[in-house]
Amino acid sequence: MKKKVLFECIECGYQSPKYYGKCPQCQNWNSMVELSSGDIEPGQPSPERQAVSLSHIEETQTKRTLTGLQEFDRVLGGGIVPDSVILIGGEPGVGKSTLLLEVSGILTRTGKKILYFSGEESAHQIKIRAKRLKIDSSDIFLLTMGTLSDLKKAANELKPHFIIIDSIQTLHPDKHSLISGSISSMKWATSEIIEFAKKNGITVFVIGHITKDGSLAGPKTLEHMVDVVLYFQGEFKSDLRILRAEKNRFGPVNELGIFQMTGQGLTSIKDPSQLFLQHHSVAESGISIFPAMNGLRPILIEIQALVTESPFSGNPRRISVGFDNYRMSMLISVIEKKLKLPFFKSDVFLNVTGGMSIRETAGDLSVLSALISSYKNITVPQDIVIIGEVGLTGEVRSVGFIDNRIKEAIRQGFKQFILPASQSSLTHIKNISITSVANIFDFYSYIGKSR
Ligand code: TYD
Numbered sequence: 365m366k367k368k369v370l371f372e373c374i375e376c377g378y379q380s381p382k383y384y385g386k387c388p389q390c391q392n393w394n395s396m397v398e399l400s401s402g403d404i405e406p407g408q409p410s411p412e413r414q415a416v417s418l419s420h421i422e423e424t425q426t427k428r429t430l431t432g433l434q435e436f437d438r439v440l441g442g443g444i445v446p447d448s449v450i451l452i453g454g455e456p457g458v459g460k461s462t463l464l465l466e467v468s469g470i471l472t473r474t475g476k477k478i479l480y481f482s483g484e485e486s487a488h489q490i491k492i493r494a495k496r497l498k499i500d501s502s503d504i505f506l507l508t509m510g511t512l513s514d515l516k517k518a519a520n521e522l523k524p525h526f527i528i529i530d531s532i533q534t535l536h537p538d539k540h541s542l543i544s545g546s547i548s549s550m551k552w553a554t555s556e557i558i559e560f561a562k563k564n565g566i567t568v569f570v571i572g573h574i575t576k577d578g579s580l581a582g583p584k585t586l587e588h589m590v591d592v593v594l595y596f597q598g599e600f601k602s603d604l605r606i607l608r609a610e611k612n613r614f615g616p617v618n619e620l621g622i623f624q625m626t627g628q629g630l631t632s633i634k635d636p637s638q639l640f641l642q643h644h645s646v647a648e649s650g651i652s653i654f655p656a657m658n659g660l661r662p663i664l665i666e667i668q669a670l671v672t673e674s675p676f677s678g679n680p681r682r683i684s685v686g687f688d689n690y691r692m693s694m695l696i697s698v699i700e701k702k703l704k705l706p707f708f709k710s711d712v713f714l715n716v717t718g719g720m721s722i723r724e725t726a727g728d729l730s731v732l733s734a735l736i737s738s739y740k741n742i743t744v745p746q747d748i749v750i751i752g753e754v755g756l757t758g759e760v761r762s763v764g765f766i767d768n769r770i771k772e773a774i775r776q777g778f779k780q781f782i783l784p785a786s787q788s789s790l791t792h793i794k795n796i797s798i799t800s801v802a803n804i805f806d807f808y809s810y811i812g813k814s815r
């Protein structure tokens with residue numbers, strides 16, 4: 365047996381047998397801590413582990429549990445899959461504890477028992493929150509502060525259906541060699557919890573904090589271990605909260621749940637398109653409407669562009685919020701090259717309103733429309749929905765889910781569409797007006813006429 369000393373960076377998880385004042389991976393100073401100095405024992409195979417033939421494995425119907433909090437069930441892909449481990453990440457204060465306490469309250473109404481571990485708040489604080497949420501259940505059991513083995517002991521006694529860990533950063537891992545809140549401690553605790561959950565048929569929600577600067581080092585390193593990863597986001601000035609599925613072994617990713625934080629907790633927003641569409645009384649330049657797919661649901665969003673003369677000649681600003689900056693630069697280059705519009709003299713700002721983001725290429729033509737409309741100061745009629753991907757030669761390419769997008773737009777009262785030529789004859793939807801464009805020249809001459 366040999367003695368081993370290992371150091372780990374608490375910021376990024378880099379490990380090394382040598383101590384560094386500055387982490388070689390993430391360049392942070394004084395972030396290395398000593399992990400273990402114990403003896404390392406050779407591993408032993410466990411007698412109960414055996415390989416099983418696939419055809420001998422019984423098929424079981426997974427019956428999902430619906431929480432009744434509609435948007436939450438949607439993000440999970442239609443309710444909670446039994447024995448799954450679900451990670452919920454988000455900045456402090458966004459509402460993770462509120463969400464899970466609310467879900468706990470709803471679950472107890474259908475006879476479920478919950479074990480709620482909180483390493484951050486006292487039982488009294490949780491009671492106050494529960495009162496605000498109008499939850500008073502004898503089936504929610506609180507365990508405040510404590511270690512992983514305290515949690516397992518409580519679970520063995522109570523036999524809960526669900527365990528909530530609020531948060532993984534504050535659950536003490538028991539192993540003395542690990543420091544609470546470090547990456548290796550979180551990984552260790554999570555893997556123990558996963559094994560415990562699967563063995564005992566318990567569903568576990570794990571809360572993980574991420575920091576304001578978007579540093580995901582903590583929960584990010586757990587993503588590959590758990591079944592579902594959800595991120596909870598929101599602007600603090602607004603009461604809107606967005607829950608996004610980043611990974612889901614049992615459902616579509618990128619699915620969004622949209623909530624409003626009220627005085628009595630979170631409520632589901634049922635018609636998000638209405639929320640993101642502002643009805644402008646006068647037509648403005650630089651605006652376009654796009655039905656963005658989020659998982660399986662289209663949501664209508666507004667794209668705004670502001671193109672102004674740049675005071676920094678030769679080095680204009682290109683700033684985009686909610687749309688990939690590189691993709692915006694690419695679209696600008698296509699406009700410059702193909703339509704001969706000299707954007708290089710202009711600062712460009714692009715914003716997807718309501719804190720939403722476009723993560724698909726189907727939004728290209730709508731973004732391009734907003735850019736050209738602001739640059740030329742022409743108004744594109746705001747009852748037109750624009751859909752299409754733009755290629756480097758200026759061609760407008762087909763996109764997925766075209767009918768779903770159109771239907772959602774119709775539901776919101778839109779009747780006019782600009783669509784890729786390759787797709788405009790394929791849609792079976794009646795009573796709408798379609799302008800088909802094969803490339804951005806077609807598009808440019810159309811909006812040129814409509815000013
Ligand atoms: P919280 O769930 O504590 O956030 P997290 O666990 O992600 O750190 O939520 C904190 C915020 O939510 C806090 O600023 C108060 C607000 N809030 C409401 O507006 N309404 C409510 O009913 C509750 C419980 C919280």
Ligand code: MG
Nearest residue numbers: 460461484530
């Ligand atoms: Mg909390």
